[in-house]
Amino acid sequence: MIQSIDSLPELFRAALVAASTSSTLEEVQREFLGKKSVLKQAFQGLRALSPDDRAAMARRLNELQQDFERQLADRRKQLEEAELTQRLRAEWQDLTMPGTASGRGALHPVTQVERRCLEVLRRLGFVLEEGPEVESEDFNFDYLNIPKHHPAREMQDTFYVTGGLLLRSHTTSVQARVLKEGRNPPIKVASAGRVYRNEATDATHLPMFHQLEGFWLEEGLSFAHLKGILDFVAREIYGQDSVFRIKPKFYPYTEPSIGMDIRCTSCGGVGCAACHGAGWVTIIGAGMIHRNVLTQFGYDPDKVSGLAFGWGTTRMASQWTGVKKVKSLYQQDLRLLRGIHRRNP
Amino acid sequence: MxxxxxxxxxxxxxxxxxxxxxxxxxxxxxxxxxxxxxxxxxxxxxxxxxxxxxxxxxxxxxxxxxGGAVDQPPSAPLVSPEELANQTRTAVDVQLLTPACLVYVAVPLEIRSLNGALNPDAVALLQASGLRSVDPVVDATNIANFELGQPTHAFDADKVVGGIVVRLSRPGERAWPLFQAEDRELPEGVLVITDEVKVLAIAGVIGCEEAKVTADTRRVILESACFDPVLVHKASRKLGIHTDAAARFERGADPGMAEVGAGRVLWLLEEAGLARRSAPATVVWNWDDAPVMIPLERRRLEAWYGRAFALPELLQSLGGLGFGVMGEGEILEVTIPTWRRWDVRTPEDLYEEVGRATGYNSLPAALPPVGLGAILTPRERLRERLEAVLLGHGFYEVITDGFYGRDDREKLGIDGAHPLWAHVEMLNSLDKGFSLLKNSGLVQALSGLAENQSLGVEQARVFEFTRCFHPDSQAANGYCREREILWLLLSGPERDPDWAHRPGSADFWLCKGILEELALEAGLSLGLVPQGQQALSSSLHPHRQATIVVDGREVGILGEVHPRLVKNWELRRHRPLYLELDLAALGKAPELPVAFPPLRPYSQRNLAFTLPLGVEAATVQAALRHDAPTSLEQVAVVDIYLHEIEGAPVRTLTFELGYRNDEATLGTDEINQLTAARIAAVEGQLGGQGVRLRA
Structure with a gap:
C-alpha cells in the first residue's frame, strides 16, 4: 500500500495534465478522491495499522488529499477560464448590426411646448382651466371689451356656427368664463388649447392653431409685477441668457398692453430671414386686465388688478423645431414627427 | 405705413x-x-x-x-380777417342731419392752373409714402393726410346740385363709388354726403364718380370732416371698400384737425399757385368741444410702475404727447387732446401714456410672491398616464385641425338617417374643407393614414386627445355639445420590423391589449361587448369590433376598420385598427382596487377544449367560471390551435386554470377534483354546441 501511495502523486499529476475539460477533470477527482479511490481505501486501511504507523500514515494521507484537492481546484479554475474564453469567443456577434428594440413614440411638438410652458406656470401657482371651443360671442368678445365693430368680429375672421355661437378665436375666453364665476381673488389660471381663425389657408396661416395664456387677479398687482412675471417665464422657457425687450401693443382686454420680443437667436439681432430683418421676434402678448373687463364681472378695478399674458404655442413649436411651414405640424406626417424626435423618418 | x-x-x-x-x-x-x-x-x-x-x-x-416741440406744417386760414370783418357769406350750404358727423368743413376753391406742381418737399413726402401722383388737387389732399392725419376730399363744385347734406342712406338709395364699374344700391344706414339729387361720397370711405374732380374741373369744394368711427368701419366692410381715409376714420379721427387739415390742403395749393379759396369756408360743428379731463393719482401711478415720477418728468411726458396737465399735488388734472378722445378714457390709459413715454424697458420689474406653486389637475394626470402607455407602445401624438368637408363625410358611406351624419356646420368657412366640425376622430385618422401611406410610411401608430362636436339642442349653449375623446389608430407591422424580426400585422388583439394597458393606468375595469349599436359600429368590421364598457356604460369602441372604408380611403396592405374612448366617461368610473401579492401558492392546470367556429373563448371562460368556487382565481387563454375535424375547421383553445385558496394551501387531489368539476361544467353547458375536451 505504501508503495502504491508513493506512486499516487505522480499518477495524479499525469491525470491532471491529461484532463483537458471540466468533465474529464471530474473523472480525475472521482478516481483519486472518490469513495473507491486508492486514497479512500488507504484511509479505510488505517485501522489495521499499529498506533504509531497509523498516525504517520494518517498524516501522510491527509497531506496527499489536501494537495490533490488544491491541485484540482487550481486545474478546475484553469480549465474553466479556458472554457469560458473559448465560449465567449464562440459567442462573437456582429455588433455593427442595428439595434432591434421597438422605438418609443412621442408627443406632438405643440403638446411638448405646451407642457413645458405649463410646468413653468405651475411653479408660479397657475392652475390649468379649460373652456369650450364652441363659444358664445359674450365670452369670446363682449365680456373682453371687444366692441361690436371690432374687426376681429367680422365674419371673414371668425368661424360662426350659428347665431351668437362661434369657434373661439383665442383662449382668453377661458379668462372670461372663470371671472364670470365670481371667484374671490387671488385667482391664478392658465388656459391652453385650440383656437380658430377663418383665414385662407396657406403654409403659415391656419384655420386652427394653439395658444396658451395665464392671468392673475389679486389686490395690489402692478405693471412691475407683470414685467417680473414675463421676465421669469421667458427666461425659464427661452434660457437665462436670452435678451428680451418690452414694447407697447394694443389688445382690447388689457390696458396697458405690451408685447415681449426676444432678440433673434438666429442672427443675434442684426436681422435675418428668421426675424424678417427686424432682429427681434415677438414671443408674448400681455397687459394689465382692462378695468372694463373687471367691472363687467363685478370686480372693483380700484381695488383689484389683474395681469394677463399669452402666446401661440404653435408658433413656439415652429421656432423650437425649425419647422417653418406650421401647417405641416398638423398634417399627421409621421416622417416629420419622427424626424423632429431624431428618429429615422 | x-x-x-x-x-x-x-x-x-x-x-x-x-x-x-x-x-x-x-x-x-x-x-x-x-x-x-x-x-x-x-x-x-x-x-x-x-x-x-x-x-x-x-x-x-x-x-x-x-421732450421738445413738434413742428407742424403751415396751414392757410379758412376765412380772412377782412372776410370776418365784412361778414362775408359762405358759399357752400352744409346741413348735418346726423350726430355721426362731428364736424364738417367745406372750402370753396377756384382752380387757377392744373399745370403747376406742388412744393417739391411735399411731393417727396408723397413718394416716400409709396403713393403715386394723380393730380395736384388729389395729391394735396393725400399729402395733408400723411402730414396731419386728416383725410380730405375734393368735389367738382359744378357737379354739386344745391347744398351739401350729411345723413344716413335711405332704403334703396344708390351711389357710384370711385373706381367702380357702375352704381350700386347702398345698405340702409350708411353715412353719406349728398347734394339735392345724389350721393357725393360714402362718408369717410370714398368719393363718388358723379362729383369727382377731372381735368375740366374749375371749381372745387374741399371737404374736411370727422365722422363716427363705427359707421365708417361698417360702411367700409359692407361695401368692401378699404381706403386710407377709412382706415384713419374708423380708428377715430381728430375733430379738432378738420379745419387745420383743410387749411393745409389750401396752403399747398395756394403756395403752388394752383388754386385759391373763393369764399369763406363753411364750418359746421356737431360735437362738444369742452375739455375732457381725467384725474391722475400720482400715488397709484407710482404703485403701478413701482417707481416715483417727479412732476417735471410727468409734464414732459404728457405735455410732449399733447396732454394738458394742471396741478402740482397728489392728484393732477389731465386734459385729453382732441386726437386722443377716442382711446384715452381711464386712469390706466394715462398710466400707459406715462409708461410708454418713459419707456417700458426702463421701468422696474418685480416678481410678486407666488406661493407654493400648483400641481397637475386630475385630468392632466390621467392624460399623462394614458400618454405614457401609448408612447411606450410606439405611438405618436398627432393634432388634427377639427374640420373636414362634406366630401370626407361621403367616404363614410352613410346617409342622413345615420347617427354619424349630423355635424355642427360652419356658417361661413372660407374653405369647403372646413365645412363640418368632426363628430368622431375616424375621418381624420383614416385621412392621415392615407396621407402617410402615400408618403411611403408603412407602420402608423397615432393617437389624439381631442374634442368632437355634436348637434344637441339640450346642450348648455342650446346648440351643440363637446365630447372629449382619445382616438388611436394602428396599421402596419405589430412591432418595428428589423433584420431579426419579421413581425405580422397589428391586429385586434394588440389593439385590445393596449386598451387593457390604458385601463390599468386609468385604474378602470373595462369590459368588451362584441359588436354593438354605436354610431361608429357601421364603420368597423362587423365581426371584428367591440364596444368598450365601464361600469355598465358604453365608453368607446375598437375594431378593425371596415373594408368598405379601407377602399374609400384607398388604404392598402394592412388592416387598420381604430379605437375611440370617451374621456369624460373614463374620469367618472370607480378605480380598481390595488392587487396585493397573495400569501398562498398558486397552482395551475391547463385544459384544451375544441370549439366549433362561432363559439367564443369568452363563452367557454364563462362556463369554466360558472358556479366555480372562489379558489378558481384565474381562467386565461394561453394557446390556440387551428385544425379540422372531419373536414370542419375548429379551434382548440388551451385555458390555464389558476387556483389559490387564501385560507389554506390546496392539495393535488383537491385541485384535480376542482378541475374535473370544471370540465364537467363546460361539457354540460356547451357540449350541445360541440365544445369538447381535447384528449
Whole structure:
C-alpha cells in the first residue's frame, strides 16, 4: 500500500495534465478522491495499522488529499477560464448590426411646448382651466371689451356656427368664463388649447392653431409685477441668457398692453430671414386686465388688478423645431414627427 | 405705413440722426419697424392708434419721450380777417342731419392752373409714402393726410346740385363709388354726403364718380370732416371698400384737425399757385368741444410702475404727447387732446401714456410672491398616464385641425338617417374643407393614414386627445355639445420590423391589449361587448369590433376598420385598427382596487377544449367560471390551435386554470377534483354546441 501511495502523486499529476475539460477533470477527482479511490481505501486501511504507523500514515494521507484537492481546484479554475474564453469567443456577434428594440413614440411638438410652458406656470401657482371651443360671442368678445365693430368680429375672421355661437378665436375666453364665476381673488389660471381663425389657408396661416395664456387677479398687482412675471417665464422657457425687450401693443382686454420680443437667436439681432430683418421676434402678448373687463364681472378695478399674458404655442413649436411651414405640424406626417424626435423618418 | 426718417426729423429735430437708433426709438414707442431700407421705414402701427397714421402723430410720440416741440406744417386760414370783418357769406350750404358727423368743413376753391406742381418737399413726402401722383388737387389732399392725419376730399363744385347734406342712406338709395364699374344700391344706414339729387361720397370711405374732380374741373369744394368711427368701419366692410381715409376714420379721427387739415390742403395749393379759396369756408360743428379731463393719482401711478415720477418728468411726458396737465399735488388734472378722445378714457390709459413715454424697458420689474406653486389637475394626470402607455407602445401624438368637408363625410358611406351624419356646420368657412366640425376622430385618422401611406410610411401608430362636436339642442349653449375623446389608430407591422424580426400585422388583439394597458393606468375595469349599436359600429368590421364598457356604460369602441372604408380611403396592405374612448366617461368610473401579492401558492392546470367556429373563448371562460368556487382565481387563454375535424375547421383553445385558496394551501387531489368539476361544467353547458375536451 505504501508503495502504491508513493506512486499516487505522480499518477495524479499525469491525470491532471491529461484532463483537458471540466468533465474529464471530474473523472480525475472521482478516481483519486472518490469513495473507491486508492486514497479512500488507504484511509479505510488505517485501522489495521499499529498506533504509531497509523498516525504517520494518517498524516501522510491527509497531506496527499489536501494537495490533490488544491491541485484540482487550481486545474478546475484553469480549465474553466479556458472554457469560458473559448465560449465567449464562440459567442462573437456582429455588433455593427442595428439595434432591434421597438422605438418609443412621442408627443406632438405643440403638446411638448405646451407642457413645458405649463410646468413653468405651475411653479408660479397657475392652475390649468379649460373652456369650450364652441363659444358664445359674450365670452369670446363682449365680456373682453371687444366692441361690436371690432374687426376681429367680422365674419371673414371668425368661424360662426350659428347665431351668437362661434369657434373661439383665442383662449382668453377661458379668462372670461372663470371671472364670470365670481371667484374671490387671488385667482391664478392658465388656459391652453385650440383656437380658430377663418383665414385662407396657406403654409403659415391656419384655420386652427394653439395658444396658451395665464392671468392673475389679486389686490395690489402692478405693471412691475407683470414685467417680473414675463421676465421669469421667458427666461425659464427661452434660457437665462436670452435678451428680451418690452414694447407697447394694443389688445382690447388689457390696458396697458405690451408685447415681449426676444432678440433673434438666429442672427443675434442684426436681422435675418428668421426675424424678417427686424432682429427681434415677438414671443408674448400681455397687459394689465382692462378695468372694463373687471367691472363687467363685478370686480372693483380700484381695488383689484389683474395681469394677463399669452402666446401661440404653435408658433413656439415652429421656432423650437425649425419647422417653418406650421401647417405641416398638423398634417399627421409621421416622417416629420419622427424626424423632429431624431428618429429615422 | 411707409415713412422717411428725414421727413419725420423735420417734425421733431430730436429724432436720432443715426437710422438704427431712430428705429429702436420708434420700436420702443410702439411704432414697430417691420422693414428698414436706409432712411425709409415700413411701420406696423397699433390698431387703436389712428393718430399714429401721420408724421404729426409719430412726432408727438417722439416728443413724449424726448421732450421738445413738434413742428407742424403751415396751414392757410379758412376765412380772412377782412372776410370776418365784412361778414362775408359762405358759399357752400352744409346741413348735418346726423350726430355721426362731428364736424364738417367745406372750402370753396377756384382752380387757377392744373399745370403747376406742388412744393417739391411735399411731393417727396408723397413718394416716400409709396403713393403715386394723380393730380395736384388729389395729391394735396393725400399729402395733408400723411402730414396731419386728416383725410380730405375734393368735389367738382359744378357737379354739386344745391347744398351739401350729411345723413344716413335711405332704403334703396344708390351711389357710384370711385373706381367702380357702375352704381350700386347702398345698405340702409350708411353715412353719406349728398347734394339735392345724389350721393357725393360714402362718408369717410370714398368719393363718388358723379362729383369727382377731372381735368375740366374749375371749381372745387374741399371737404374736411370727422365722422363716427363705427359707421365708417361698417360702411367700409359692407361695401368692401378699404381706403386710407377709412382706415384713419374708423380708428377715430381728430375733430379738432378738420379745419387745420383743410387749411393745409389750401396752403399747398395756394403756395403752388394752383388754386385759391373763393369764399369763406363753411364750418359746421356737431360735437362738444369742452375739455375732457381725467384725474391722475400720482400715488397709484407710482404703485403701478413701482417707481416715483417727479412732476417735471410727468409734464414732459404728457405735455410732449399733447396732454394738458394742471396741478402740482397728489392728484393732477389731465386734459385729453382732441386726437386722443377716442382711446384715452381711464386712469390706466394715462398710466400707459406715462409708461410708454418713459419707456417700458426702463421701468422696474418685480416678481410678486407666488406661493407654493400648483400641481397637475386630475385630468392632466390621467392624460399623462394614458400618454405614457401609448408612447411606450410606439405611438405618436398627432393634432388634427377639427374640420373636414362634406366630401370626407361621403367616404363614410352613410346617409342622413345615420347617427354619424349630423355635424355642427360652419356658417361661413372660407374653405369647403372646413365645412363640418368632426363628430368622431375616424375621418381624420383614416385621412392621415392615407396621407402617410402615400408618403411611403408603412407602420402608423397615432393617437389624439381631442374634442368632437355634436348637434344637441339640450346642450348648455342650446346648440351643440363637446365630447372629449382619445382616438388611436394602428396599421402596419405589430412591432418595428428589423433584420431579426419579421413581425405580422397589428391586429385586434394588440389593439385590445393596449386598451387593457390604458385601463390599468386609468385604474378602470373595462369590459368588451362584441359588436354593438354605436354610431361608429357601421364603420368597423362587423365581426371584428367591440364596444368598450365601464361600469355598465358604453365608453368607446375598437375594431378593425371596415373594408368598405379601407377602399374609400384607398388604404392598402394592412388592416387598420381604430379605437375611440370617451374621456369624460373614463374620469367618472370607480378605480380598481390595488392587487396585493397573495400569501398562498398558486397552482395551475391547463385544459384544451375544441370549439366549433362561432363559439367564443369568452363563452367557454364563462362556463369554466360558472358556479366555480372562489379558489378558481384565474381562467386565461394561453394557446390556440387551428385544425379540422372531419373536414370542419375548429379551434382548440388551451385555458390555464389558476387556483389559490387564501385560507389554506390546496392539495393535488383537491385541485384535480376542482378541475374535473370544471370540465364537467363546460361539457354540460356547451357540449350541445360541440365544445369538447381535447384528449
Amino acid at each position: 411707409k415713412i422717411s426718417l428725414d421727413i419725420l426729423r423735420s417734425y421733431h429735430a430730436g429724432l436720432p440722426a443715426e437710422p438704427t437708433a431712430a428705429r429702436h426709438l420708434l420700436d420702443d414707442l410702439g411704432i414697430e419697424v417691420k422693414r428698414a431700407e436706409g432712411d425709409h421705414l415700413t411701420l406696423e402701427l397699433l390698431a387703436n392708434r389712428g393718430d399714429h397714421r401721420c408724421y404729426l402723430g409719430l412726432a408727438r410720440e417722439v416728443a413724449g419721450r424726448l
